[in-house]
Amino acid sequence: xxxxxxxxxxxxxxxxxxxxxxxxxxxxxxxxxxxxxxxxxxxxxxxxxxxxxxxxxxxxxxxxxxxxxxxxxxxxxxxxxxxxxxxxxxxxxxxxxxxxxxxxxxxxxxxxxxxxxxxxxxxxxxxxxxxxxxxxxxxxxxxxxxxxxxxxxxxxxxxxxxxxxxxxxxxxxxxxxxxxxxxxxxxxxxxxxxxxxxxxxxxxxxxxxxxxxxxxxxxxxxxxxxxxxxxxxxxxxxxxxxxxxxxxxxxxxxxxxxxxxxxxxxxxxxxxxxxxxxxxxxxxxxxxxxxxxxxxxxxxxxxxxxxxxxxxxxxxxxxxxxxxxxx
Numbered sequence: 001x002x003x004x005x006x007x008x009x010x011x012x013x014x015x016x017x018x019x020x021x022x023x024x025x026x027x028x029x030x031x032x033x034x035x036x037x038x039x040x041x042x043x044x045x046x047x048x049x050x051x052x053x054x055x056x057x058x059x060x061x062x063x064x065x066x067x068x069x070x071x072x073x074x075x076x077x078x079x080x081x082x083x084x085x086x087x088x089x090x091x092x093x094x095x096x097x098x099x100x101x102x103x104x105x106x107x108x109x110x111x112x113x114x115x116x117x118x119x120x121x122x123x124x125x126x127x128x129x130x131x132x133x134x135x136x137x138x139x140x141x142x143x144x145x146x147x148x149x150x151x152x153x154x155x156x157x158x159x160x161x162x163x164x165x166x167x168x169x170x171x172x173x174x175x176x177x178x179x180x181x182x183x184x185x186x187x188x189x190x191x192x193x194x195x196x197x198x199x200x201x202x203x204x205x206x207x208x209x210x211x212x213x214x215x216x217x218x219x220x221x222x223x224x225x226x227x228x229x230x231x232x233x234x235x236x237x238x239x240x241x242x243x244x245x246x247x248x249x250x251x252x253x254x255x256x257x258x259x260x261x262x263x264x265x266x267x268x269x270x271x272x273x274x275x276x277x278x279x280x281x282x283x284x285x286x287x288x289x290x291x292x293x294x295x296x297x298x299x300x301x302x303x304x305x306x307x308x309x310x311x312x313x314x315x316x317x318x319x320x321x322x323x324x325x326x327x
Contacts, residue, residue, distance in 0.1 A: 006246060008062040008093075008217060010282070012231065012263070013049060015223035017042040020071035022100055022126040034071075043078045045223035048241070050082045052225075056091055058246055064093040066119075066282045068231075068263070074103035087112040096282040102127065105138045113143040117283040122150050124159035133166045140168065147284040149174040152183075152191050152198070164194050172285050176262070177201040197276070197286065204260035211269040212254045218267055219245065232256060232264050 019034040034042070053063055065086060073079040074097065084107065086095040096117040108116065118139065122132050139146045148167060150160045152175045164173050175195040177183065183191070183202050192198045214220075215229030215237060222228075227237045227245035233255060238244030259265040266273045266281065278287040 006058040006060045007249070008064075009060050009249075010064045010066070010218045012066050012068050012218070012220045013222075014068050014070065014220070014231075015042045015045045015049075017073060017076065018070035020100075022072065022102070022123055039076070042223065043076075046078055046082055048225070049221070049223075050085060052240060053086060053092065054089060058243060060091065062091055062093045064282060065095045067095075067097040069098070072100055072102065073097055074099045074101075080107040083116055084108070084111040087116040094282045100126070101132060101135045105135060105142065105144075108139075108142055108144055111144075113145075116144060117280075117285075118144060118146040119282075119284050120146055120148050122148060122159070122163055124150075124156055129159065129162055129166060133163070136167065136171065140171075145280070145283050145285060147172045147174055147280075149176060149284070151176050151178060152201075153178050157190065160191075160194055174284055175201065200265070200271070200273070201262060204258040205265045205268060205271065207254040207256045207259040207265070207268065209253045211251060213267040213269065213274075214254075214264070215252045216249055219249075230264055230267070232259070232261070 016038050017034060018038070053065065056063065067073055067079065067083070069079075079097065080103070083095055083097060086092050088111075092115060094115055094117055096119060098119040098121070100123055101118070101120040120136065120139075122129075136146065136148060148163070148171055150156055150163060150173070152160075160173075160175065167173060173195055175191050175198050177191075177198070188198065188202055191202075212229075214233070218230070219237065220228045220230050221240050225240040225242075227240055227248075228234065229237060229252070237248035238246070254268070259268060262284070265271060266277065274281065276286050277284065279285075280287065
């Protein structure tokens with residue numbers, strides 16, 4: 001790099017944590033318990049990552065982070081503390097996490113509401129609608145940006161309709177297509193009535209040879225600092241902590257045949273999703289009413305400064321059953 005500062009970068013971070021307090025039948029991480037050794041390793045890895053972001057040794061103009069754990073992160077104090085601390089760094093654009101929202105929200109009082117954000121998934125059968133919506137109401141009262149979503153299982157339709165009715169109009173409700181399931185036009189129309197962007201989740205997107213922002217302005221980082229372009233391409237680009245990733249950042253086409261997960265296809269340059277989610281890519285919050293047929297988000301604090309920033313989203317907890325097993 002010849003510039004004195006490295007480019008803006010969005011990081012999708014996933015450490016060793018793989019435990020979850022929920023028991024969703026479609027999720028491979030349901031009710032999984034990590035060993036004490038794994039939890040210690042996860043905490044140490046996260047501390048190392050937070051220290052790197054804080055120092056910003058490569059002098060990135062801006063860093064934005066989305067935590068995408070295999071399991072549920074916010075039941076662990078070190079993730080809550082990390083999110084709050086990172087939200088106060090001037091070179092951090094947005095720091096977000098995917099969560100089932102089972103954790104109390106009081107910890108967010110220590111965070112900067114202009115930078116911290118939550119991507120929340122409602123799991124009927126694991127919590128009540130009343131309890132879940134009460135938590136989202138708390139986020140609203142604190143000024144914490146968030147989106148809310150549900151998996152598009154046939155058994156979830158009534159719950160999804162009740163959720164939409166219970167949420168304020170400004171809260172975007174996204175729906176993830178069930179992994180491996182085909183939706184006929186009538187079914188797709190039913191879910192699209194709840195999420196006007198559902199069609200992007202239903203239909204796999206041609207990816208082979210297509211330009212994608214991953215590997216250039218978006219990367220995936222694991223607990224050891226290994227950098228890949230995204231969760232769906234295994235080839236390493238270097239390591240975060242020795243700086244070897246930096247010279248690998250460049251435009252590159254996607255090597256995969258198709259991309260059918262939001263966390264990947266949102267970055268395809270062949271799709272308009274950076275415009276659709278401008279200013280809220282990490283949180284999966286669309287930019288405004290025209291793209292949502294009446295369902296829109298609140299104006300983002302200082303949105304003009306971060307509009308169009310590199311960001312990332314996710315539709316699931318892992319490569320196995322990825323679209324269905326969403327947090």
